[in-house]
Amino acid sequence: MGRRHGRARRAAEAPAVALLALALSGCSVERPGSVLAPAGPAARMELDLLGLSLVVVGAISAAVLLVLLYIVVRFRARPGDASEGADNPGVTWLEVAWTAVPAGLLVLLAVPSLTDTFYLAKPVAGGMRVTVVGHQYWWEYRYDDLGLVTANELHVPAARPLDLRVTSADVMHEFWVPRLGGKVDAAPGRRNFLYLQSDGPGVFAGECTQLCGASHAHMLTTVYADTPSAFEAWRAELTKPFSPPPPGSAAARGMQIFAAKCASCHAIRGTAFKGATGPDLTALMLRKTIGAGTLELNRENLVRWVTDASVFKPGVLMPSGKGKLALTDAQIRDVVAFLETLR
Ligand SMILES: [Cu+2]
Numbered sequence: 001m002g003r004r005h006g007r008a009r010r011a012a013e014a015p016a017v018a019l020l021a022l023a024l025s026g027c028s029v030e031r032p033g034s035v036l037a038p039a040g041p042a043a044r045m046e047l048d049l050l051g052l053s054l055v056v057v058g059a060i061s062a063a064v065l066l067v068l069l070y071i072v073v074r075f076r077a078r079p080g081d082a083s084e085g086a087d088n089p090g091v092t093w094l095e096v097a098w099t100a101v102p103a104g105l106l107v108l109l110a111v112p113s114l115t116d117t118f119y120l121a122k123p124v125a126g127g128m129r130v131t132v133v134g135h136q137y138w139w140e141y142r143y144d145d146l147g148l149v150t151a152n153e154l155h156v157p158a159a160r161p162l163d164l165r166v167t168s169a170d171v172m173h174e175f176w177v178p179r180l181g182g183k184v185d186a187a188p189g190r191r192n193f194l195y196l197q198s199d200g201p202g203v204f205a206g207e208c209t210q211l212c213g214a215s216h217a218h219m220l221t222t223v224y225a226d227t228p229s230a231f232e233a234w235r236a237e238l239t240k241p242f243s244p245p246p247p248g249s250a251a252a253r254g255m256q257i258f259a260a261k262c263a264s265c266h267a268i269r270g271t272a273f274k275g276a277t278g279p280d281l282t283a284l285m286l287r288k289t290i291g292a293g294t295l296e297l298n299r300e301n302l303v304r305w306v307t308d309a310s311v312f313k314p315g316v317l318m319p320s321g322k323g324k325l326a327l328t329d330a331q332i333r334d335v336v337a338f339l340e341t342l343r
Contacts, residue, residue: 033206035178035179037179039198040181042181045120121193124161130143134166134186136317138219138292139175139219151279152220153222155234158226162195167191173208186208201230204222205221206222219292220294238269250334250337254335267282278318284343285339285340299340306321306335
């Protein structure tokens with residue numbers, strides 16, 4: 001009785017759980033983003049190919065199953081009939097047909113597969129060149145033509161083709177933004193080309209899809225396909241001259257701490273800070289998140305991150321402020337005050 005009751009209740013709850021899951025999946029930028037909802041020409045080309053293969057394979061499967069079903073029923077053993085059945089010497093037209101039809105279908109699949117593969121394998125004219133470098137556990141973006149460097153949040157002009165050259169500074173990673181196109185390996189010592197493009201402005205989730213260490217799951221990225229004016233505003237922020245904080249302020253004290261403890265790993269454009277093992281922090285405050293999507297960017301989270309990032313990101317390669325870097329709480333607040341001037 002109790003068991004029956006439980007089962008009935010679970011059955012009654014199922015639609016509610018499904019609805020809740022649906023509602024939750026509708027929140028914020030969709031992660032990881034579905035290849036079934038392409039938002040640009042490369043992704044659409046790949047989905048069309050998938051659709052064509054499904055139709056062809058589905059038609060073949062259905063035809064074979066129908067013929068099989070017919071044969072099983074039509075030529076089944078009947079009660080009282082012990083004969084071996086008729087000896088069929090072969091039907092030429094049938095044999096020609098079942099050779100020619102699959103051959104035709106293979107050609108139908110091969111032609112678009114090959115043309116699409118070759119099309120997607122080379123840069124589209126007028127593309128924006130960005131070098132993508134995978135690091136444990138974040139993405140570095142170097143805009144080769146614009147001379148900009150940033151991390152984790154890739155701003156691009158909407159609808160412009162991207163000419164990405166993907167590589168790695170350490171282990172194998174894999175770069176994937178499902179709604180904009182295929183994925184590609186980020187391998188040390190190699191530069192793999194990837195063409196992505198959006199139809200228009202939008203925000204697209206991406207991530208590392210090659211298990212690369214303890215915080216592989218915290219190696220997210222976001223592509224911002226900006227309108228021309230939004231992209232220009234972002235570019236202007238990243239290239240404007242560095243303005244040092246006013247002498248005597250908390251931020252000024254923080255900048256000295258930064259020079260001593262952080263600049264060996266982090267660069268800021270227009271300063272003497274040129275570290276390259278961690279993300280470039282130029283215009284840091286324009287980002288929505290820190291730690292490759294790990295925490296929302298705000299003062300409290302910056303303090304927590306600098307205090308000990310490994311609390312949020314296991315195996316993180318940034319040393320803890322409180323531990324290894326031997327900073328006091330007051331020093332951490334000062335250095336965060338400096339970070340907050342980076343915009
Ligand atoms: Cu990775």
